[in-house]
Amino acid sequence: MTDLTLMTFAGDPASVLPSLALLSHRVRVLPMDAASLVKMPENTILFLDARDDLATAKTLCRLIHATGLSTPIVLILTEGGFTVVNSQWGIADVVVASASPAEVEGRLRLVSERGNSPSMENRPSSEDGVEVEDGQIRSGDLVVDTKGYTASLHGQPIDLAFKEFELLKYLVQHPGRVFTRAQLLQEVWGYDYYGGTRTVDVHVRRLRAKLGSEYEHLIGTVRNVGYRFDPPNDDHSDALGRADQTASPNKSASDE
DSSP states (O other), rough: OOEEEEEEOSSSSGGGGGGGGGSEEEEEESSSSSSGGGOOOOOEEEEOOOOOOOHHHHHHHHHHHHTTTTOEEEEEEOOGGGGTTOOOOOOOOEEETOOOOOHHHHHHHHHHHHHHHHOOGSOOOGGOOOOETTTEEEEEEEEEETTEEEEEEEEOOOOOOOOHHHHHHHHHSSSOOOHHHHHIIIIITTTTOOOOOHHHHHHHHHHHHOOOOTTTGGGGEEETTTTOOOOOHHHHHHHHHHHHHHHHHHHHHOOO
């Protein structure tokens, strides 16, 4: 049995791809909007209803890939939809709404098998500019201690409120992956939090201020999507190191 998610605007989900009702898979039905992305489990195959709204379907496909989700997408189309869809949509497969149960089952099997191949998610964390050891996450001069609930830069502690630390920790644990504000609100604040996504913006602004001008860029903004953690590259670290070495003699001289 495969876990499936169907995103649709249809009032009767059974009418979108009738063959699904004849198969023995779990099917979760969600509205076709960005907020639904945070409700999808990690191991699911997404059926996206593109029969009547190809523009929204394409936007969601782009958003899914921009946020770093590896969820396979199967588009449900009418015959006319095939003239629009191409490889840039980043989908795993397509199926017409009138497809038979045997065809849908076969496509599901192929999508599942392709999903078992090695992906970018399986790379060692050190290749992402982040190293994890004994509960400590290191990225350049930034260290986040998930056991001690502390963070430091250049060995100096950063004074973070609890939610600021949780937000930093979550972003650092997923380097390079873009999260929408709604996703961060769910993962960091939880399902029972009723505040708006503006809360995320406020905490990001505070985090950047505490990281300082040299490191505020570690929390990047992806326009119209959300935020991500951008590990420092070697060139940036070397430049900072050279700056520190240049500044140190002057500081010592003034102290004397």
